[in-house]
Amino acid sequence: MDKPQSKPEEQQNMNNASLSFKGFARRVDHVPKQDSNELHSLPAPLGAFDVPLPPDYSYQVASCEPELSDRKPQHEQEVSKKLNDREEDKDKAAEHSLYNQYEEKIRPCIDLLNSLRTLGIGKDLMLPAIAVIGDQSSGKTSILEALSGVALPRGNGIVTRCPLELKLKKITTPQEWKGVIHYRNMEIQLQNASEVEKAIRKAQDIVAGTSGNISEELISLKIWSPHVPDLTLIDLPGIARVAMGNQPQDIGQQIKILLKKFTGCKETINLVVLPCNVDIATTEVLKMAQEVDPTGERTLGILTKPDLVDKGTEETILKIMRNEVIPLRKGYMIVKCRGQQDIYNELSLASAIQQERQFFEIHKHFSILLDENKATIPHLANKLTNELVGHIIKTLPTIENQIHDALQQSMQELQKYTEGTPKTDSEKVIFLAGLIKVFNEDISQTIYGKESLFGNEVRLFTKIRREFQIWEAMLLEISAKVQEVIHNRVCKYEDQYRGREFPGFVSYWTFEDLLKEQIAKLEKPAIVVLNKVICLVEEKFLEFANKHFANFHNLNKAAKARIGCIREKQATTAKKRIQTQFKMERIMYCQDNIYTDDFKAANAASCISKDAKRKQLSFGPVSSQGPSFVQKIVSHTKAYFTGASKRLSNQIPLIILSTVLHDFGDYLQISMLQLLQGKEDLNHLLQEDHEVANHRKLLISQIDHLNKAYQYLVDFKSL
Template structure:
């Protein structure tokens, strides 16, 4: 590609400023005349170099005009130099930072800012990428892009030669010519995804260093297909959608959606998928292709789309015209295609306005993509830095445990096992007290248990409301079915007692359910602690797991027995006189107040319609149940905490210490897991990776 394409290029700086053949971003490019302005004659005597075609001295008015023009051009060059410095100081480092993080493999740990390119098959996606990169990508029928292709474009000075580098799995391939790229991509995809047309989520990385590309990194994704072709899996369409969603749903990813002008944009699958993961359009940029195929008379509808009036996107739309199949058949060079594109928009009756508005052509798209990527990187950097530090902290803690290999001598092994169990027991104690150390967004066990206890409190409140609603009917039922020789109007204590017992019985199973939920949380937490402490000692971890399971079963039985004993006592229906009188008086005062103020129609209806013995029964039942609820609200959680948490933890610590007495089993318990060395290596590499990432971020913020 020659220098006439208009891509963002690095200006070469000399002591006199920008060189004649230098290129900058479109907004930074000097005019062709900037380097051909003769020096004003009155500066000749100052010893400045003179051009051979220096013009003759002019009259004063023309001389002043020429002098003014000279200073304007000098100021323009100085401004361009300043803008270029800003580009080099702000834009280039942002893109280099993310590329460096990606090269480290940080994406194995967390998502990085990126631009993902998606589109339906035959949308022109490959043509856009070819125009941006200056290389020919694989083409053909069906699904051609079968793996995510990371396309890293690096602009270099015009004096340097084109270079390419492809990386996938453990392969690194140097490319010396752009013509080698297409074959290299096909071979890489065959290795990663197989030769039968299947797809893979494994990334292939292609770096292009050229004077004719913008500084930009894109991820090309498979085109959205609807039917399988040849040996492709029958569900190839769903596989592609799942792969695309996995990448474009990340908040760190900008989505570049390619849509042909000659289709209904509202029906395109690519744009619909982008809207699903980004409903507000914050991360989506639309690219319209194939403007030469637009039906006559529909040009205004295309312009409305580009102007964001049809399906609004916060980042808007661009329109481009790339090489078509006939152009490729005729071997039209990419550089020539860029020139043709510019001429097409400049001379088009309808679309020329889009050129004037800066919404058309590949060079302007390149500039916009670079700017959008840099803005996105700057926006996400604080969050990214925090995430890296959190992951590093957790990895260091994990690695600390894996670095403790098994000692050689028997006495050292005993001390080593003692230390392992002591640290584990310390964490169990901290957990019981609700003081355990947390990593990242972890939640304390006690906080999770409190959520369950709030559920129990809600159950009691709902039960009280149910009593209040159904009590009059129940009283009448007992009155009709069970009243014996007593006269009407006499309150039957047996009726009161039966109503209370019935309500208490309904609460028993929900209380046991709360117990089971809590003890499940405790067991899971203790299991995670054992795995964290004994990760590289499979036998020791299994011994701890067995003990946790045994104690869990024992404590669950014991706690359930206590809870059922509590409800057995509750069915006695007893309360101290003074406490009951206080509750009863409070209920009667509350009813009187509500009836007098008319705040509760239900109470008013009882006062107006129900006989006095019904009102009396309602008051007595509510008074007693208020006291019972207060008792159960605290008592059930106390039983659960005592048996399912504290006793569980204490017994576990004791039984783990008993392992130290079984000296004949120490070698077995400290036998290192076969995967431990592999995991230790993985953690070490991860720490190195994250430390380097932190250093990159520190260097970037110090710029």
Template sequence: MVDKEQDRGEGSSKTGTPMEGVFHSHLDERVRPYIDLIDSLRLIGVGEDISLPSIAVIGDQSSGKSSVLEALSGVALPRGSGIVTRCPLQLKLRKNKSEVQWQAVLSYKEESIKLEDPSQVEIYVCKAQNELAGDGVGICDDLITLEIKSTSVCDLTLIDLPGIARVPVKGQPDDIGEQIKNLIRRFIEKRETINLVVVPCNVDIATTEALKMAQEVDPDGKRTLAILTKPDLVDKGTEKTILKIVRNQVVPLSKGYIIVKCRGQKQIEDKISLEQAIQEERDFFKKHNFFSCLLQEEKATVNCLATKLTQDLVDHIKKSLPLLSEEIKRQLRSSREELNLYHKASPPLESQNLKAFFIGILIKFNDKINHMASGVAGDEGNLFVQLHSEFKKWKEHLVNTKSPFHGVVQAVVKDYDLKYRGRELPGFSDYNVFETEVQKLVIQLKQPAIDRLRVIREIIQNQFLEVSRACFPIYPYLQSFAMNKIEDIQSKQETKVEQRIMEQFEMEQLVYSQDDIYFKTLNEILSSSEGASEDRCPGLESRNKYPEMLKAYYEIVVQRLADQVPMLIRYFMLKESAHLLCSEMLGLIEGADIADVLREDSDISRRCAITEARIERLTIAQKKLSSFV
């Protein structure tokens, strides 16, 4: 229920300060520490490393987003038709208990502007958007931050995002709608974000693009709160539908709905102040035949919205803190390992120790490559897991070709006399006809084998390249040398394997198998189909046995190719490639200027500084969180 003290104080105060007491103040002591915590983490830059809890405001164009934010912040923001919000605007509202009634700071990129009057906000926000997104109607990902300290606002941080455009207007790119949606998704898909969806009462909520987007990233509605605006524009007869929506009976959301009535264009033209508009909003709901009940249910007015948003944000922060703490610990470990890697990889200062150090890092690289090529379990063991998967796909492809082959054989047997019979008597057959069918079907397997080679080459090459990046993180020459050799060797080996595979398929045109292997396979097939086994198959010349006979031969072909192709690829692309690469790397020891080869990346100092700065801010963040978690 609405706090009685607050209810009496709305719209005026003994001191005459407008809006004083408009927003709940009994939450201050409980919520301020949590909001200040997140703001302090943003201030030190932790937002670059991890996602922080926030409220993202989204809505279709002209949904009333700007009016809602104006009512919460007490300042006029850019408004109008088309795209008004062209950059993400982070709105930080802080209730000020000092004698200073209002002050604000607008910041973006390297700019920081102190504002002393609320009337300056709209002008400077427009200027910032024009500098970041250019004059016109384009959008930009860069964040603008507006921090307002006032005696008449609640403690809250929101991020206003561009309104969703359906049709581009003059000067806008054709894909402006998709650009805006991509920008919005980057904010609302994060689990740390509360999605505040603004929907006008006079549209069908089911067709609202903003709500659809929120449902895509939050299907259970656990972190989505909807605001219904423009209740004065509701068509007569639809008021009960609006009540059902607000009461969560149409599109259920865990956080529910709030309905508000903000300043309209006429009120702005009549110069109705935000303070007066809030009082008129309350009067509107009090007198409304259908919506007055929502006041008692605390589901109406900007006042209720502010209180709910503040409480929801704080609750969200509390739930997120353990996850934030774990993520900070993980990032700290990772950053320290990265910095340690830079330090370990640095060469010794004494020139006499350079060669031993150089040999050491080359041997370490070669050991990793050899372990990878030999399938030794460890950090690189995942390569063989990938290879086995690809070889299995090759075998499955071969197995899947059996049925089509058998179908062709059956058709040939059935139509032999009609298509192939010469001067021979019925029952006699030409072996060449069936041999030709085998050759035609087997040759169709050649391209899939080459395709599998290409896939495996990419897997092996990427793994080798990853080892070079890991072993030579700060040595651009060594990394470049290794990468060039990897690509060159893999390319040559691929050509060699492709030639071997082509030769294998040329040999398969011979249609050959050892008699005992052939009869063993044939008897197994006959045994499974007839329930009997024989050492020799009687009546080989009988045409009705041809399907089983050719089926037996194709089984041999499948098994031969299932093993031979992977063996060729594994030997030449992995084992021999690894040997050639290791030889090339060791060849650097003779004749190379070691000091030049080990010259560090000129960017290494900057990367070290970035990593150290990240460790510093994450350490500070960890300390700040320790008193909350």
């Protein structure tokens, strides 16, 4: 028995597709077997992008069958029918298998990305996306219309004036079309596709104004439909070169900056739209894509308007498609969308897709591109879906690390805030007591140099000790200078003021006046040290007030007022004590044994110095040392000043520590506890700052979202 005559391949494929309730955007009898572990090679189902059969193809298929039936015997027709039924069953089984793979592998990736965006993760972290860029009139809008199934704003000049995030969500259950547009704090529900264009224009006018300006502010349009792919696309303004109307003169530069902001992100796939009737090597948009993606690993080229190619130049287009002109890692696709005349003729998007397939099927040069799945909008949808899924998987480790870091940062920031104010008075008293308790604990720990530190922080006591070390170094420096000053003053006395005294006699009063004069010079530096230390203490205490009372403005203000008041009081007290110390120093007293020991040490040091200089000057008298009585009085002066320096080196820091650290801290703790006595002030003190309360709520919400996002990633990795 002869086999029934087979139908042409393309007619058979179209017939198979028409029998499928969820066909794919490729001829199913040519779909190779897929490795279950291979993700990028999975074909997107037509469920991701339904394409109806062209009416003329359906007519041809129907008109051929009666002719075949007339030529065959009855039993051959029955056998043929059985064979066709088997082929259809195989096709349906293949489609079902591929659909299951799509649902198991591709759908979770897309859902993960959508879930992260829904949680608002994309506001702080860059999520994988597809940015669509092109020159004006390159066909960019037509591609987006074909993918989304909705009409977008068209016109002359810059039509897209804000980044438009186009979220396409395929719904598998029979359901009506639904859309939502978000911008600023507005959310507008769209009931049918015809409302989209007007809604986008209105949104752009609100966000960017009505004068043709552009804005970086994002407008988000989400579409649920059985006839769209699972994709998120970002439509960006077309590259403009000349300002029109009231547009700023640097509008072209503004657009380039905006484009680079989106296309420069490593998480973004750049979809570069290039008309076939221009030399792609000279297009500015491709040059821009090469700047942000020099290796071309994130760039996919889309050739448009193949019907406008000049005859004889088709081979050039094929070379581009074969990646032989300007190579891109992701290669090129070619599509034919609605032209301006088609729009005037009100050609529907569905009909345009039908005509697109017919164009490539019958084209002498480009039909091979259809066979290679590099042509038509359905194959583009398939390509973009797989590219996006691959990009998602590639960037998952980075996304996970970013979410983890953001979660840790948010939790650390939340620790700075206490819980909200309780409702009842008794609870408020306990709550306020708790706030003051932890504040006072920090003050107490700081006084004794035990406060907790984070990162590279330095303890307050360490900072204060540095100031005291500067004070000690200052005393040593002045002590060394005193010897020279006393030597010169004694010599001057000998030359100018000695009267009846015999040589070698110096009045004790002169010696005392000289020492008092040098010690008095130390009083001002001591006050400087005091002021520096009290500023450090005040700064630390104010830091604790901000730490514990940041979200209670009135309580924080009350604490800071007490800190300021006590600070002034203790600064005055410390200054008086330092002045008293220097007043005592003017008495000029030292225990005999202590002074004698210091004098012996000073005299020995003077002899050693004299011997050293004598060795250096082996000729002539050592006249620079002056008379022996001068050296003796210098030794006496050094001895007393050494003892006074030791005393002041410790005494001034002790006065400062006692007055402006310990007493300051103790008085402040007592003053803060006194706030608990005024119950009538509870509501005032615990009135929470509005901005702080909102920020705390925002942090809690952000942490919740980040935790959910992290769990999404964990669940996805376990699939």
